[in-house]
Amino acid sequence: MPYDDGDNTRFRGEPGFREEPDFRTSTSTGSIPPVRASSGPLDDIFEDPTHGDPGRDRMAVHFAWEAILLIGAGVLGFLIYSQHKSAVTGQNLRELVVFAAALGLLAFGAAASLRAAAPNLAIGPVAVAAAMSFAEKGNAGVSSAGPKIVGLAALVGLVIAVLVVGFQVPGWAASLAGALVVIVWIQKHAAPITVAGEFDPTDRSWYYFGGFAAASILGAALCAIRPLRRGVGRFRPVGDPAARRGFFAALVTGVAVVSSTVLAAVAGILIAGLNSSVQPDLGMEWTGLAIGVALVGGVSAFGRRGGVFGTVLATIVVSLIIRFGEAADWRLSPYAVGAVTIAAGLVVTRLVETFGKPLLTPDEETWTSESTSTWTGGTGWGGADTGSWSASLPTQPTVNRPDPWQDDRWGAGR
Numbered sequence: 001m002p003y004d005d006g007d008n009t010r011f012r013g014e015p016g017f018r019e020e021p022d023f024r025t026s027t028s029t030g031s032i033p034p035v036r037a038s039s040g041p042l043d044d045i046f047e048d049p050t051h052g053d054p055g056r057d058r059m060a061v062h063f064a065w066e067a068i069l070l071i072g073a074g075v076l077g078f079l080i081y082s083q084h085k086s087a088v089t090g091q092n093l094r095e096l097v098v099f100a101a102a103l104g105l106l107a108f109g110a111a112a113s114l115r116a117a118a119p120n121l122a123i124g125p126v127a128v129a130a131a132m133s134f135a136e137k138g139n140a141g142v143s144s145a146g147p148k149i150v151g152l153a154a155l156v157g158l159v160i161a162v163l164v165v166g167f168q169v170p171g172w173a174a175s176l177a178g179a180l181v182v183i184v185w186i187q188k189h190a191a192p193i194t195v196a197g198e199f200d201p202t203d204r205s206w207y208y209f210g211g212f213a214a215a216s217i218l219g220a221a222l223c224a225i226r227p228l229r230r231g232v233g234r235f236r237p238v239g240d241p242a243a244r245r246g247f248f249a250a251l252v253t254g255v256a257v258v259s260s261t262v263l264a265a266v267a268g269i270l271i272a273g274l275n276s277s278v279q280p281d282l283g284m285e286w287t288g289l290a291i292g293v294a295l296v297g298g299v300s301a302f303g304r305r306g307g308v309f310g311t312v313l314a315t316i317v318v319s320l321i322i323r324f325g326e327a328a329d330w331r332l333s334p335y336a337v338g339a340v341t342i343a344a345g346l347v348v349t350r351l352v353e354t355f356g357k358p359l360l361t362p363d364e365e366t367w368t369s370e371s372t373s374t375w376t377g378g379t380g381w382g383g384a385d386t387g388s389w390s391a392s393l394p395t396q397p398t399v400n401r402p403d404p405w406q407d408d409r410w411g412a413g414r
Contacts (some may be wrong), residue, residue: 070313100316102268137196
């Protein structure tokens with residue numbers, strides 16, 4: 001069969017012959033998947049119909065991991081009670097519960113900023129600064145000094161949020177700048193500050209922990225709803241990370257960043273109440289612990305994805321590990337615990353991202369699998385790159401054909 005390439009006519013089997021595929025009958029292109037129907041008028045606000053993975057995130061991986069965390073917390077509790085009973089009874093138990101509440105509030109703030117894809121690294125220094133400020137003004141009482149400290153923390157969070165959403169920059173970079181500014185204020189205090197006043201959070205330890213747990217579980221449960229989940233994580237980059245994600249994404253991310261600094265300030269007040277004096281530390285160990293707990297709890301480092309009970313359970317596990325280390329005199333450095341926790345949390349993130357992504361429908365799976373079998377050459381029909389095409393032509397069958405020069409018709413005119 002001849003093929004006209006514009007210069008001359010070439011026959012099948014001759015060098016340089018290429019046959020164009022018939023796209024009208026080829027089955028390699030698959031079938032076009034059906035267009036998704038909109039489930040509501042707010043899809044364009046909460047969802048992002050042109051970006052991201054379509055479909056509902058799978059929650060089974062989160063619940064499975066949370067079951068493992070629950071078992072781990074039970075095992076740690078049994079070990080501590082059997083080997084160091086005094087560390088988890090009486091006044092020590094109440095102090096442990098307050099410590100878990102403070103760490104949980106920091107982890108809750110870290111989880112909120114991580115879900116919004118704008119991790120806040122300033123929560124640790126903000127907590128230490130809030131503890132130092134409360135130690136100086138504790139005589140005025142929690143009801144008087146607390147709102148002022150929380151308000152200043154919210155102002156710091158607002159400045160960070162403006163940098164993040166106003167200039168569309170990574171949250172970790174903007175919050176690191178905010179953390180350094182807070183550390184400058186901390187370093188102006190060379191000596192430990194004695195806690196003034198008579199605030200003792202151990203009297204209502206279970207209330208503080210219960211409040212944190214209820215707020216964390218409620219917030220995570222709301223984020224399990226598909227539109228809200230995608231709305232909270234809409235700041236998560238899906239293409240060019242510098243591309244603006246819209247007003248709604250900026251609003252949600254800004255609220256998450258400010259809320260995380262407010263929660264850090266409340267945690268700092270609880271930390272001050274547990275101690276007779278507050279050391280002017282940098283506070284980055286608290287940042288490491290908080291982000292590590294949030295990651296171990298199942299919140300993805302990439303944003304959006306997270307479980308329901310994970311942050312609470314991970315807070316209990318890490319708090320028990322720290323108390324076990326203190327009782328056994330392991331001399332664990334908070335930085336070491338934070339580093340190990342973050343490393344473990346990154347492994348959990350990979351599991352969440354691998355097994356928590358939405359499932360494709362049968363039509364989408366067919367389209368995706370068959371589209372990979374189409375021609376992928378990079379230089380066009382006349383280029384040297386043949387892509388996935390075979391470099392050599394198929395072997396032509398040997399057929400005994402008559403010699404056209406010996407045909408009688410050539411001599412018909414004689």
